[in-house]
Amino acid sequence: MHEQLKSFLTRRQIPFEELVPMAKMTSFQTGGVARILIRPANEMQTACLLKELNRTGQDWFVLGKGSNLLAPDGMIERILIRLNENEPAPRQMGDEIECAAGYSLMKLCRFAQSKGLSGLEFAYGIPGTLGGAVFMNAGAYGGEMADLLVSCSFLLPDGTRMTLSAEELELGYRTSLFQKKKAIITGAKLRLKPDNGLEIETRMKEFLERRKEKQPLEFPSAGSTFKRPVGFYAGALIEECGLKGLTVGGAQVSEKHAGFCINKDHATTSDVLQLIEQVQKTVFEKKGVRLECEVRLIDRY
Numbered sequence: 001m002h003e004q005l006k007s008f009l010t011r012r013q014i015p016f017e018e019l020v021p022m023a024k025m026t027s028f029q030t031g032g033v034a035r036i037l038i039r040p041a042n043e044m045q046t047a048c049l050l051k052e053l054n055r056t057g058q059d060w061f062v063l064g065k066g067s068n069l070l071a072p073d074g075m076i077e078r079i080l081i082r083l084n085e086n087e088p089a090p091r092q093m094g095d096e097i098e099c100a101a102g103y104s105l106m107k108l109c110r111f112a113q114s115k116g117l118s119g120l121e122f123a124y125g126i127p128g129t130l131g132g133a134v135f136m137n138a139g140a141y142g143g144e145m146a147d148l149l150v151s152c153s154f155l156l157p158d159g160t161r162m163t164l165s166a167e168e169l170e171l172g173y174r175t176s177l178f179q180k181k182k183a184i185i186t187g188a189k190l191r192l193k194p195d196n197g198l199e200i201e202t203r204m205k206e207f208l209e210r211r212k213e214k215q216p217l218e219f220p221s222a223g224s225t226f227k228r229p230v231g232f233y234a235g236a237l238i239e240e241c242g243l244k245g246l247t248v249g250g251a252q253v254s255e256k257h258a259g260f261c262i263n264k265d266h267a268t269t270s271d272v273l274q275l276i277e278q279v280q281k282t283v284f285e286k287k288g289v290r291l292e293c294e295v296r297l298i299d300r301y
């Protein structure tokens with residue numbers, strides 16, 4: 001498998017790993033083994049890789065930190081791509097920050113705080129990358145990425161680079177253009193507001209404390225499992241249906257926060273998916289509300 005691709009990667013010095021356990025690559029800590037995981041060092045390598053995959057007709061899936069992802073059990077044949085987390089470092093220009101998509105959102109929050117720039121506090125505690133946050137239009141405590149985004153750069157499957165303004169990104173509740181247009185987000189520009197660094201830090205700490213108090217952070221999960229249905233809260237609906245503590249294999253509806261499905265004890269992805277289905281079915285039968293899954297699934301092929 002992938003012999004030609006491997007020799008291409010070696011020739012171009014694009015880092016890759018084989019037989020990667022997905023439990024290490026996703027916050028749910030479930031799933032099988034990826035045949036190949038490619039880790040381009042920078043945007044140039046990512047573009048070069050996409051051109052080659054496009055030329056040879058091979059499909060791929062890009063992941064961030066895997067904090068909103070379920071990987072299938074068993075062998076994953078699909079080519080997985082993960083961007084470099086460290087390069088290049090974020091850059092401040094006045095009240096704007098430009099940052100690479102692979103960069104940790106938590107680190108970016110701290111960077112903004114250190115520059116006395118406010119607006120990202122809500123994201124402190126969201127354990128993903130900037131790219132994943134743009135893809136999901138991640139949000140919490142009344143804030144979301146859409147409030148800050150100025151523009152976003154990305155690569156199309158043929159390796160062409162594009163930049164779109166925030167208005168063109170179709171940002172909505174936990175959605176963006178990228179959920180229907182296949183691309184690799186490579187960077188984004190955010191506009192923040194100058195503020196006192198200590199006050200920003202206080203707000204960040206407060207949000208983190210609220211998370212620790214309300215969320216089952218002691219267990220692996222992907223955060224809220226379901227999107228908030230219009231007019232309801234997913235967690236409250238699930239609790240009212242008596243589903244707290246419902247268990248399938250090693251997966252469980254958290255006793256602490258019913259909106260979280262957790263990996264209680266060596267769960268498989270199949271356990272989690274069956275649990276999600278049972279919750280959706282019961283909530284629909286008892287409450288007439290369809291819960292849409294927020295967590296995304298990597299396809300096996």
Ligand SMILES: Cc1cc2nc3c(=O)[nH]c(=O)nc-3n(C[C@H](O)[C@H](O)[C@H](O)COP(=O)(O)OP(=O)(O)OC[C@H]3O[C@@H](n4cnc5c(N)ncnc54)[C@H](O)[C@@H]3O)c2cc1C
Pocket residue numbers: 027061062063064065066067068069083101102125126127128129130131132133134135136137138139140178183184185186217221222223224296
């Ligand atoms: C404890 C916990 C708390 C959480 N709290 C919140 C919260 O408060 N609010 C919230 O919105 N989310 C929350 N999440 C979910 C998750 O952290 C966010 O959705 C996050 O933005 C996902 O980023 P990621 O880098 O991990 O993306 P991944 O999970 O790796 O990927 C998610 C999707 O984004 C796509 N993607 C990732 N990077 C790129 C890229 N560079 N280009 C194109 N597509 C890309 C992937 O293909 C996938 O479809 C939480 C998760 C956990 C575990």
